[in-house]
Structure formats: structure tokens, C-alpha cells
Amino acid sequence: MESTQAVFPERYIALPSERKMELLRTMIRIRTFETKVEELFLNKKIPGFVHLYIGEEAIATGVMANLGKEDWITSTHRGHGHAIAKGAQTARMMAELFGRKTGYCKGKGGSMHIADFSVGMLGANGVVGGGFNIAVGAALSAQIRRTNQVAVCFFGDGASNRGTFHEALNLAAIWKLPVLFVNENNQYASTTPVSYGLSAQHVADRAKGYGIEGYTVDGNDVRQVYDAASYLIGRAREGKGPALLECLTYRVKGHYVGDPEKYRTREEVQKMVNERDPIKLFSKVLMEEGTLNDAGLAKLYAEAEEEILAAVAFAESSPYPEPEEALEDLFSFSPKEFPEVIA
Numbered sequence: 036m037e038s039t040q041a042v043f044p045e046r047y048i049a050l051p052s053e054r055k056m057e058l059l060r061t062m063i064r065i066r067t068f069e070t071k072v073e074e075l076f077l078n079k080k081i082p083g084f085v086h087l088y089i090g091e092e093a094i095a096t097g098v099m100a101n102l103g104k105e106d107w108i109t110s111t112h113r114g115h116g117h118a119i120a121k122g123a124q125t126a127r128m129m130a131e132l133f134g135r136k137t138g139y140c141k142g143k144g145g146s147m148h149i150a151d152f153s154v155g156m157l158g159a160n161g162v163v164g165g166g167f168n169i170a171v172g173a174a175l176s177a178q179i180r181r182t183n184q185v186a187v188c189f190f191g192d193g194a195s196n197r198g199t200f201h202e203a204l205n206l207a208a209i210w211k212l213p214v215l216f217v218n219e220n221n222q223y224a225s226t227t228p229v230s231y232g233l234s235a236q237h238v239a240d241r242a243k244g245y246g247i248e249g250y251t252v253d254g255n256d257v258r259q260v261y262d263a264a265s266y267l268i269g270r271a272r273e274g275k276g277p278a279l280l281e282c283l284t285y286r287v288k289g290h291y292v293g294d295p296e297k298y299r300t301r302e303e304v305q306k307m308v309n310e311r312d313p314i315k316l317f318s319k320v321l322m323e324e325g326t327l328n329d330a331g332l333a334k335l336y337a338e339a340e341e342e343i344l345a346a347v348a349f350a351e352s353s354p355y356p357e358p359e360e361a362l363e364d365l366f367s368f369s370p371k372e373f374p375e376v377i378a
């Protein structure tokens with residue numbers, strides 16, 4: 036994987052050690068959640084489809100460390116990591132995956148519909164490229180209301196080939212909206228390698244077509260993601276408009292749990308796991324800095340394991356929704372209550 040030269044002010048380095056440890060903690064919490072979800076899915080405890088974020092944790096973590104609860108994000112079908120890093124509760128997420136009433140969508144949405152408006156997580160999305168226009172709308176609302184909120188739209192390399200990408204970038208650019216488009220270039224869109232599916236060399240190159248800035252960073256290095264996001268989110272907050280940040284990463288697991296993965300070799304995957312694991316890379320950095328030791332690392336894993344086991348216990352002990360509830364909560368408002376909306 037190529038990594039581009041840092042062009043951003045180096046803010047990671049100035050963070051206090053608690054904040055650096057917090058970055059690692061978030062990455063480990065996401066990894067532990069996802070590892071458990073994979074196991075549960077293979078044991079047929081979780082229905083539907085799940086897409087894992089393993090190997091991509093540095094992106095959600097590095098970006099979200101620059102956002103507050105009042106800021107918004109839109110997510111993808113691979114959204115667990117975004118939700119966790121934005122502050123969603125793992126117990127309610129797990130309950131949703133289990134299809135239980137205590138889940139974020141009362142057990143009726145599953146993995147690809149997890150949302151938590153109370154922390155600014157506007158939703159995972161089963162529609163590839165479905166988040167672009169939601170993020171642009173959120174950013175427009177911030178601009179109109181003159182708040183200093185920012186919206187971040189996470190999307191894949193495959194999603195950058197959708198029409199919604201292009202219309203969203205254009206509108207955000209001409210109206211100078213406070214939105215950051217964060218591309219997670221994990222080298223594949225389902226079975227299609229980016230070397231085949233992308234017309235440009237980099238997703239970031241496409242920014243030029245809309246007159247905005249585009250950058251490529253190593254998405255497996257949380258420090259690079261943090262610095263880039265800090266700068267670009269800061270600019271958006273100051274009214275300087277949108278930008279496109281491409282984070283190069285690698286999807287370590289199949290497209291979905293159960294993917295036969297006929298489109299790549301085991302050797303390719305193993306090399307990335309061995310050499311480019313974002314958690315291993317960052318743990319090493321923190322150890323070299325003297326911020327972390329083996330006991331500290333083991334403690335982070337133990338705490339995450341405890342949290343996720345508690346989430347599973349919560350999910351398993353929660354009831355399923357009743358069949359009579361199937362048609363409830365389908366609309367965000369009742370047309371009877373707001374006749375002017377449908378007039």
C-alpha cells in the first residue's frame with residue numbers, strides 16, 4: 036500500500052497520552068465487537084447479513100476523535116465501527132443484530148439500519164452511496180441555522196462510482212457546505228478490485244472535478260487519519276467548505292460473513308494482516324512513545340471483551356418484537372399529524 040506524504044499540521048503528536056490511549060481503546064472496542072459478531076453469525080445467532088469493519092478501525096477512530104456529539108455522520112452497510120466511534124451503545128447495537136426489541140430499530144432493522152440520532156449517527160445504509168445526500172442535507176441545515184456543526188459522510192471506493200457521489204460533491208462545493216467526504220478505499224467493492232472499478236488512480240483525484248480539495252492518506256495509520264481529519268473538519272467548521280479525504284485501507288474479512296472470497300488469494304489477505312493491521316501498528320507506536328506497555332494493552336482488550344460480552348448477554352436476554360409491531364415506526368411522522376407536509 037502506498038502512503039502519501041503528510042501535508043497536514045501534525046496535531047496527533049501534541050495530544051495528551053490519555054487521548055492517544057483513547058484512540059487505541061476505540062479501535063480495540065470496534066475490533067472486539069466485530070470479532071464477536073463474526074463468531075455469533077457463524078453460529079447462526081444473528082440473522083440477515085453482516086459486513087465487518089475489521090482492519091479499517093483507524094479510519095472511524097481517527098475521524099471521530101475530531102467530532103462532537105452535535106456533529107453528524109452518515110455511514111454505510113459496513114457501519115458498526117462508525118457507530119461505536121461516534122458513541123453509540125454496543126448493547127443496543129448487539130440487540131439490533133439479534134433482532135430484539137431493545138435494539139436501535141426495535142429489532143426490525145438489523146446491521147444496515149443502525150442509527151442513533153442522540154449522538155449524531157444518522158444511520159448505516161443498505162443502499163450503497165445512500166449517505167451522500169443525507170450528509171449534504173445535514174450540512175445544509177447547519178449552514179442555514181448558522182451553527183458550527185459539521186457532517187461527515189463515510190463511503191466506500193465502490194460508492195464513489197455512484198451518481199449520488201457526484202451530485203453531492205457538486206452541491207456541497209457550490210454552496211460551500213460544512214461536510215467532509217471520507218472515502219474508505221479498502222481495495223474492493225464486493226468482488227470488484229479497485230484497480231478495475233475505479234476510473235481514476237485515486238478516489239481523491241475526483242475532488243478536482245468539483246473544485247474542492249482531495250487528499251489521500253494511509254487509512255491504517257490512525258495518526259495520519261487524525262491529522263487530516265482535524266485539519267479538514269476545522270476548515271469546514273470555519274465556513275471554508277467541503278473536502279474529500281481518501282483513506283487507503285484493506286478489507287481483511289470477506290465482503291460479508293460467509294463470502295467465499297474467490298476473487299483474491301489467501302496470501303494477499305495474510306500479508307495485509309501480518310504487515311498492515313492498524314491496531315498492531317498503533318500499539319507499536321504507543322509502546323515506542325512510552326505511552327503503552329504489555330499490561331496496558333492486555334487491560335484494554337480485557338475491558339473491551341467484558342463490555343462486548345455484556346452486550347451479548349443484554350441482547351440474548353431481550354425479547355423479540357411482537358408480530359403486531361411489524362408495521363409500527365415505518366414513517367418518521369404520521370401524515371394525519373402533519374397534513375401540510377403531504378398537501
Ligand SMILES: Cc1ncc(C[n+]2csc(CCOP(=O)(O)OP(=O)(O)O)c2C)c(N)n1
Pocket residue numbers: 111112113161162163164190191192193194195221223224225286290
Ligand atoms: C445501490 C446499490 N447497489 C448495489 C448494492 C449491492 N452492494 C452492497 S455492498 C456493495 C459494494 C460496496 O463497495 P464499497 O462501496 O467499496 O464498500 P465496501 O463494501 O468495500 O466497504 C454492493 C455493490 C447495494 N447495496 N446498493
Ligand SMILES: [Mg+2]
Pocket residue numbers: 191192193219220221222223224225
Ligand atoms: Mg470497498
